[in-house]
Amino acid sequence: MTTVQETGSAPADERPIGYGRLKRKEDPRFVRGKGHYxxxxxxxxxxxxxxxxxxxxxxxxxxxxxxxxxxxxxxxxxxxxxxxxxxxxxxxxxxxxxxxxxxxxxxxxxxxxxxxxxxxxxxxxxxxxxxxxxxxxxxxPPVIDARHALDADAPVIRDDLEGRTDNRIFDWEAGDRAATDEAFARAEVVVAQTMLYPRVHPAPLExxxxxxxxxxxxxxxxxxxxxxxxxxxxxxxxxxxxxxxxxxxxxxxxxGGGFGNxxxxxxxxxxxxxxxxxxxxxxxxxxxxxxxxxxTGFARDYHMDGEIAATREGRILAIRVKVLADHGAFNGTAQPSKFPAGFFHVFTGSYDIEAAHCAVTGVYTDKAPGGVAYACSFRVTEAAYLVERLVDCLADELKADPAELRMKNLLRPEQFPYHSKTGWEYDSGDYPATLRKTLDLAGYDALRREQAERRARGELMGIGLSFFTETVGAGPRRHMDILGLGMADGCELRVHPTGKAVLRISVQSQGQGHETTFAQIVAEELGIPPEDIDVVHGDTDRTPFGLGTYGSRSTPVSGAAAAVVARKVRDKARIIAGAMMEVSPDDLEWEKGRWFVQGDPTAAKTIQEIALAAHGVLELPEGVEGHLDATTVYNPPNLTFPYGAYLCVVDVDPGTGVVKVRRFVAVDDCGTRINPMIIEGQVHGGLADGVGMALSEIIAFDEDGNCLSGSFMDYLVPTALEVPAWELGYTVTPSPHHPIGAKGVGESATVGSPAAVVNAVMDAIGVRHADMPLTPGRVWLAMHGGVEAP
Ligand code: MCN
Ligand code: CUN
The missing domain is CATH 3.90.1170.50 (Aldehyde oxidase/xanthine dehydrogenase, a/b hammerhead)
Incomplete structure (x- = not known):
């Protein structure tokens, strides 16, 4: 596995794809109020x-x-x-x-x-x-607390369903229960922690x-x-x-924003x-x-009983978890059909462990349906939170440094492609390099020294880490479908006679900048400048079939389709260029934007010249129909596995429990980076999401089922005042199976950040666990040994 360790901040260094930090083509209409919603x-x-x-x-x-x-x-x-x-x-x-x-x-x-x-x-x-x-x-009588949904006397919510006598939706498991129990039986240290990932909402502006x-x-x-x-x-x-x-x-x-909603x-x-x-x-x-x-579609609402088993030296052996999933009154979650708990079974995270098992039970309650929305990559958020909280609980138990404990257990580069204990094949990664980079960027040792000094003065400073692995780009149609529709994406590319192009994609942008990045992919493959490529999306009459945008699948699936269709056009252009120059196409070589004769770079035809000829009167070889276009359907061979290492520094007011996020360092690896500026925007937004969930957001209910979070006065999304100036870094480990090596990134920061914030707050107040959102009241109670009912 080749690992490109990019460290520079100069734009030239981060340009595996041409045009790098291209300004977003869609922004002129947005910033002028000319968007059309x-x-x-x-x-x-x-x-x-x-x-x-x-x-x-x-x-x-x-x-x-x-x-x-x-x-x-x-x-x-x-x-x-x-x-x-x-x-x-x-x-x-x-x-x-x-x-x-x-x-x-x-x-x-x-x-x-x-x-x-x-x-x-x-x-x-x-x-x-x-x-x-x-x-x-x-x-x-309503069923509001999922933990009582399966009580013998609980009212049956879905009596419309034939033969229904309780509120159970499904039981699902992954991993090897026997091997996991065996590993737990011989472990020297076992730490158990119950945690709730509360119900939250994507709350897009529109x-x-x-x-x-x-x-x-x-x-x-x-x-x-x-x-x-x-x-x-x-x-x-x-x-x-x-x-x-x-x-x-x-x-x-x-x-105007989707976030799964x-x-x-x-x-x-x-x-x-x-x-x-x-x-x-x-x-x-x-x-x-x-x-x-x-x-509308809420997110999370996972009650998790997690356990982690390890040796006294801090070698993680196994993880097991029982989940009670609150799906509301109708099971409206969106995920590939075979996975009722989404991709939660990536909960072994980024660690080299011997065995793992999860059992998930979904239940109906008298709450709104939904269930995977809010930048979740299909329940990976819950999974990452679980494992990253458990690792910190283990560190607390062992009195170990959380960074060292992670470093000791992270998968090593030579283990890729890595077959996880719950059935995934992680495509690529150099995890230790990414964690090291985060620690260096943050100045970890100095932060720990500062923390010790502050503690001596009675100040509560906390440092929290998280390391996450995501599963994005659903997905191979043999394993993944939604209501029987396979998760492959179509794509069409047409180069007009004058060399301008139109790319028709099936995925839909809600703010991710597809009109820019998809043009960049084609530009890279064909040498047509991105401003000459129009990206059409969001209209079933004008675009080919595909399953849409969620689970950060656009770049892994449709981005791959865009590269493949551009290569098809390039191949066709080669044949036409051969006819134009009366040479065999086999004697031609590609250089961005043109085909030239081997050994004679001056004998060349640009893609624009070829496009005109393709529509002209040139005699074309047998079997070549003319015009310069292609279509494709991309069926990904595997998901992509982006990852990252995050570090959060907080200060907690000992008198009020108010948490101030002082610093946040995020190093992401999404493989080949198409547009670093867009990636940074995605990460900024996701980090803010994470701070919101960790500290203030919850869709809460009273015992009669009245929703207590029906406005932005009660549902507290973070503002600029609650978030720090983000400090970003990156590493680049291309996906080996994606045509341009790119992995998804749209949800990474939301997946990885909540655990880092909670870990930091627990570190500050010296408490093993308290549930999100860590509002001042909850933090204060946790500091004083109390717990507030969720
Ligand atoms: N990108 C890149 N290089 C990579 C990976 C991605 O330059 N290696 C670029 C992409 O080309 C794209 C953007 O980053 O322009 C996000 O790409 P990707 O990770 O493929 O995710 P999607 O485009 O599929 O977006 C979906 C994802 C999800 S599931 C949620 S939820 C979410 C998110 O994106 N919703 C968003 N980010 C959002 N950002 C905005 N502004 N609004 C939302 O609703
Ligand atoms: Cu799950 S929120 Mo996004 O996948 O649309």
């Missing part, structure tokens, strides 16, 4: 929808009276569960093969659940009219919404929608509504479509902030 879509005669939501967490619906709403002068349609039942649309499939109520018919199962939909002339009338709907509920427009003449449905996966959504709409797929167009225009199909989208069919006019529905926080 779903809510900017205005159509003639467009109507507006609003959703009536349940005030109760669990209740039987006795009656729904819509007469007053219907007589509102501006109301065009009122849709209830009964209306949808008549159309066979009251329930829809979720991405996890469960069913979810579009509008409740029998019961409501979480506070904020969709009960009715009003279509009116304007947004205000629609909101007024939902107040006029009279719903009679018969309250039922909430979810859509405009549905069914053309009554040609029967074509156009849906402008906040979706991270336009093609997958179109197929699902076709399957659910029985509409012919070629008569559905899903357009995902500019998206925009992967699922929400009832509001389906209601807007039905509204458009019933009213014969386009219908817009855009949720407000509270609706977004209370009813």
């Amino acid at each position: 779903v809510d900017d879509v205005q159509l003639p005669g467009m109507l507006h929808g609003a959703v009536l939501r349940s005030p109760l967490a669990h209740a039987r619906i006795v009656s729904v009276d819509t007469s007053a709403a219907e007589s509102h002068p501006k109301v065009r349609a009122v849709i209830t569960g009964a209306t949808l039942e008549g159309l066979g649309l009251a329930w829809m499939p979720t991405l996890s093969m469960d069913t979810q109520a579009v509008l409740a018919t029998d019961k409501v199962r979480f506070q904020g659940q969709e009960v009715a939909f009003v279509v009116a002339d304007d947004h205000y009338a629609a909101r007024d009219a939902i107040e006029l709907i009279d719903v009679e509920y018969e309250p039922l 909430t979810c919404g859509c405009v549905a427009d069914l053309d009554p003449v040609d029967g074509k449905l156009t849906l402008w929608s906040t979706t991270q996966a336009p093609h997958a959504h179109r197929t699902l709409y076709a399957m659910v509504a029985g509409l012919p797929e070629h008569k559905i167009r899903v357009v995902s225009p500019d998206i 925009k992967v699922p199909i929400y009832p509001g989208y389906v209601c807007a479509i039905v509204g458009s069919i019933l009213a014969g006019k386009p219908v817009k529905w855009v949720e407000d902030r509270s609706e977004n926080l209370m009813s």
